Amino acid sequence: xxxxxxxxxxxxxxxxxxxxxxxxxxxxxxxxxxxxxxxxxxxxxxxxxxxxxxxxxxxxxxxxxxxxxxxxxxxxxxxxxxxxxxxxxxxxxxxxxxxxxxxxxxxxxxxxxxxxxxxxxxxxxxxxxxxxxxxxxxxxxxxxxxxxxxxxxxxxxxxxxxxxxxxxxxxxxxxxxxxxxxxxxxxxxxxxxxxxxxxxxxxxxxxxxxxxxxxxxxxxxxxxxxxxxxxxxxxxxxxxxxxxxxxxxxxxxxxxxxxxxxxxxxxxxxxxxxxxxxxxxxxxxxxxxxxxxxxxxxxxxxxx
Amino acid sequence: xxxxxxxxxxxxxxxxxxxxxxxxxxxxxxxxxxxxxxxxxxxxxxxxxxxxxxxxxxxxxxxxxxxxxxxxxxxxxxxxxxxxxxxxxxxxxxxxxxxxxxxxxxxxxxxxxxxxxxxxxxxxxxxxxxxxxxxxxxxxxxxxxxxxxxxxxxxxxxxxxxxxxxxxxxxxxxxxxxxxxxxxxxxxxxxxxxxxxxxxxxxxxxxxxxxxxxxxxxxxxxxxxxxxxxxxxxxxxxxxxxxxxxxxxxxxxxxxxxxxxxxxxxxxx
Numbered sequence: 001x002x003x004x005x006x007x008x009x010x011x012x013x014x015x016x017x018x019x020x021x022x023x024x025x026x027x028x029x030x031x032x033x034x035x036x037x038x039x040x041x042x043x044x045x046x047x048x049x050x051x052x053x054x055x056x057x058x059x060x061x062x063x064x065x066x067x068x069x070x071x072x073x074x075x076x077x078x079x080x081x082x083x084x085x086x087x088x089x090x091x092x093x094x095x096x097x098x099x100x101x102x103x104x105x106x107x108x109x110x111x112x113x114x115x116x117x118x119x120x121x122x123x124x125x126x127x128x129x130x131x132x133x134x135x136x137x138x139x140x141x142x143x144x145x146x147x148x149x150x151x152x153x154x155x156x157x158x159x160x161x162x163x164x165x166x167x168x169x170x171x172x173x174x175x176x177x178x179x180x181x182x183x184x185x186x187x188x189x190x191x192x193x194x195x196x197x198x199x200x201x202x203x204x205x206x207x208x209x210x211x212x213x214x215x216x217x218x219x220x221x222x223x224x225x226x227x228x229x230x231x232x233x234x235x236x237x238x239x240x241x242x243x244x245x246x247x248x249x250x251x252x253x254x255x256x257x258x259x260x261x262x263x264x265x266x267x268x269x270x271x272x273x274x275x276x277x278x279x280x281x282x283x284x285x286x287x288x289x290x291x292x293x294x295x296x297x298x299x300x301x302x303x304x
Numbered sequence: 305x306x307x308x309x310x311x312x313x314x315x316x317x318x319x320x321x322x323x324x325x326x327x328x329x330x331x332x333x334x335x336x337x338x339x340x341x342x343x344x345x346x347x348x349x350x351x352x353x354x355x356x357x358x359x360x361x362x363x364x365x366x367x368x369x370x371x372x373x374x375x376x377x378x379x380x381x382x383x384x385x386x387x388x389x390x391x392x393x394x395x396x397x398x399x400x401x402x403x404x405x406x407x408x409x410x411x412x413x414x415x416x417x418x419x420x421x422x423x424x425x426x427x428x429x430x431x432x433x434x435x436x437x438x439x440x441x442x443x444x445x446x447x448x449x450x451x452x453x454x455x456x457x458x459x460x461x462x463x464x465x466x467x468x469x470x471x472x473x474x475x476x477x478x479x480x481x482x483x484x485x486x487x488x489x490x491x492x493x494x495x496x497x498x499x500x501x502x503x504x505x506x507x508x509x510x511x512x513x514x515x516x517x518x519x520x521x522x523x524x525x526x527x528x529x530x531x532x533x534x535x536x537x538x539x540x541x542x543x544x545x546x547x548x549x550x551x552x553x554x555x556x557x558x559x560x561x562x563x564x565x566x567x568x569x570x571x572x573x
Contacts, residue, residue, distance in 0.1 A: 024533035031531070032307065044535075053550055059526045059536035064352035066528060070535045073550060217352045245352070268529040269346070269355060271308065271398070 001285055002292045003278070005039070007237045007260055008160035008185030010094050010121050012039035014278045015293060016250065019241050019264030020045055020098035020124060020164070021070065025084040026091060032271045036092035037278060039260060043084070045100040045126045048109055050076035055208030060197040065218030065243075066265055067195055069209035072100055077110055085119050094121035096162065104149055111157040123159050125150065125184075128166030128191035140166035140191075143178040154183030162239065165189040167219075167226055176230040188239035188262065189230060190223045216265040217243045224256050231257025232301055245273070247280020254281075254293065255300040307401075309333075310394040314371060320450050322378040323421070324387055325363065331370030333397065337362050338404035339429035340522055340559040343374070344530035346396040347382045354382045357398065359527050361425035361499075361558070364457075375424040375453060401530055405429050405497060405520055405559045407436065412494030416442040417484050417508050419500020423453050425522045425558075426499055430463055441465065443487070445480025445500065449473035481507040488515055495519055496562070506567040519562045525553040540566040 003014040017040040018026075025043045026035055035041060053073025060067040074080070080097075088095050097120050099110040107125065114120050127139035127146055139145045150163055163179040165172060167190035176187050192213025197206040205211070223242020231238040240258030244250050245266045253261045266273035281293075290296060311330035319325050333343065344357040360374040378387050389395065405425075408414065414433060418426045423444060433440045441464035446452045448471045458465045467475025468483045476483050481504055487493070488511060496519030498508045505521050512519050525537040532555035539557065541564050543549035548566055551557065 022529075022534060024535075028529070028531045028533040052548070053535060053538060056538055056540070056550075057526050058538055059356075059528050059534075061354060061356050061526070064355055066355060068528070068534070068536060070538075073535045073538065216355055265355070265528075268534055269357065271529075271531065 001282070001290070003282060003285070005259055005293055007239065008122060008162065010040065010096070010160050012094060012260065014039040014281070015254065015260040016274050016278050016281070017096070017239065017260055017262045018042050018267070018274065019262035020126065022264035022267050025080070026088055027084075029267065029271055030091075033275050034092070037275045038093045039278075040094040040096055040121070041088065041091060042096045042098055042124055042262060043080070044074055045072050045098045046074050046077055046080050046110070047072060047100050048077055048106045050074065050079065057206060057208055058212075060206040060212065062195070062197055062214065063218060065214050065216035066268075067197055067207060067212040067214050068192070069207045069212035071209060077113055081113070081117070085117070089119050095119060096122040096124050098124040098126050098164070100126040104152055107149060107153055108156050111153045111159070115157040115159055120159065122162060123153075123157065124162040124164050124188060125153060126164050126191075128164050140175070141169050143174050146175060147178040147182045150179045150184050151182035160185045162186040162188050164191055166191050167222065167242070168194050172226045173229055173233045176234050180234045180236050184236060186237045186239060187230060187234060188241065190219075190226050190242045193219055193222065215243065217245055219243045220249060224252055227253055227258050228256040228301060231298055244277070245269070247277045247284060250277050250281060251284055251296070254296050255298070257298040257301060259293075259297050308396065308398050311397050313389055313391050313393050313395060316389060316391055319375065319453055323375070323451065323453060324378070325373055325375050326386070326389070327371050327373045328395070328397070329370055330372060330397065333400055334365045334367055334370050334372045337365060337372060337400040339432050340405035340425055341400040341402045342558060343372075343397045343399035344401055344527070345374075345386075346398075347385050349396070354385070356528055357530060358382045358386075359401075359530060359554070359558075361522065362400070362428050363424040364428055364431070375421060375427075377421050398530060402554060402558050403556060405522070407432065408438070408495045411438060413492060414438055414440040414495045414497070415484070415487060415493045416440060417445070417480050417496065417498040417500070417504075418442060419445045419480055419504040420447070420451060421453070422498070422500030422504075422522070424499070426497060427454050427457060429497060430458075431461065434461060434463060443468060443480045443483050445469070445483070445504070447471065479507075480504060481511065484508060485511055488512070488517070493517055497521070505565075509562045509565065509567050513562055520559050521562060521565065522558045523553050523560060523565070524558070527554050530554045542566050
């Protein structure tokens with residue numbers, strides 16, 4: 001039996017990846033298990049220059065979910081290349097860098113810097129962060145802007161290009177088709193849903209940033225529906241995420257059409273989430289006599 | 305490596321209005337934990353509400369019996385569920401986590417200032433200080449007499465303590481910081497530790513630093529991962545060049561030096 005998959009030329013030993021922003025640069029969770037057990041490691045959203053991030057509080061818990069407004073805090077690409085990536089060289093799992101910026105030039109510069117690096121197996125273009133004032137999300141909610149950004153990045157890198165979409169749009173299919181047309185090798189969806197919480201005693205929003213992105217089990221039915229819709233429209237592989245806590249959740253996404261899945265919020269609750277989900281998928285395949293994952297991908301719409 | 309384990313609740317007592325002490329059996333934690341560190345507790349085994357773990361400072365450790373204790377106040381759904389847990393039940397704990405208090409290398413006069421539940425980490429610390437024959441005294445502040453915690457424990461330890469309540473129902477009437485101001489005028493102190501609500505810590509830091517007294521505080525912030533990955537519990541701090549930066553309460557803290565915290569940019573400002 002083989003859990004292995006391939007996304008945009010990136011070979012993974014299983015379909016379970018970390019979701020960007022929920023796994024740092026891998027170091028923290030390597031204290032719990034060997035990162036080799038992951039399908040791929042997607043690191044924290046990285047920008048050209050260091051970013052301090054948003055004012056606290058940055059987290060608010062809501063029923064079965066978390067609102068976050070971290071604001072892309074990261075040490076900048078130079079530091080990441082010098083200090084974080086060397087530690088991941090022997091990680092035994094493909095490393096995918098999530099890149100983010102305000103302006104097109106910043107994305108292009110990042111893609112150019114990362115293009116020659118052997119230790120980077122792919123780029124995930126973040127056009128969906130709801131917590132930064134400029135850019136990011138602007139690219140993620142306009143088909144034309146998203147398409148032209150992807151086209152420009154495509155022209156400066158030969159690395160596999162995954163585009164991470166925002167769910168905060170009217171037509172997720174249109175966004176997916178636009179980035180596929182301009183050269184995305186894979187599409188990951190979804191980022192967090194814009195939301196908020198109010199402290200009734202202070203009569204103010206809980207988050208320092210006022211609004212934030214909702215993640216966790218609360219959004220699973222929404223993200224699952226988007227994976228279902230997009231995977232039937234596009235030819236490139238879809239990476240599904242948004243509230244995956246268990247192997248059963250991951251299998252739902254796979255049957256909805258995702259070739260791989262990413263685990264985010266679950267890591268905070270159970271640091272062993274990723275290896276446990278891998279184990280659960282394997283068990284399911286054994287019990288149902290699947291030799292590989294391909295018949296399961298999109299099984300739910302293939303059977304309708 | 306395995307920082308996740310189940311621990312049995314051995315004792316669970318009400319200590320005051322909505323205030324509880326929970327004792328766990330876990331020799332792995334009790335033998336390793338250092339004052340200032342915390343555990344990240346999973347509230348319920350199944351279900352997603354509440355979703356996140358909750359961080360609690362260690363209140364006490366009994367190495368001989370393999371026990372450690374936390375002290376908490378019921379403030380929301382998580383602690384309401386916790387308050388119903390019974391001795392004999394298991395809870396999943398992650399930890400010990402975080403950077404502990406540093407202990408002064410030389411002997412000196414130490415003052416501790418606790419506000420409300422901020423007494424928890426300071427109680428564990430004061431036990432360590434006394435073991436090292438350090439001269440320590442503590443100011444305990446609370447809103448009212450029933451919320452003053454740990455008086456009996458302090459009597460047993462034979463440590464000097466002064467009480468302050470905002471409503472004057474016990475001890476000095478006023479804030480713990482009013483008492484601190486008075487103490488700092490009267491005596492020479494070499495080091496200070498404090499834990500409590502943000503406005504109190506801010507005042508404590510300004511009083512101590514204006515007299516050139518060094519010290520540490522233990523901070524609180526809403527946390528998601530507890531291990532430094534999510535950047536959710538960031539706190540404004542002074543960078544190497546005095547610039548504003550964010551440090552993680554879970555990993556760089558929860559203990560910070562007084563100089564390190566940027567008290568003008570806190571969540572309470």
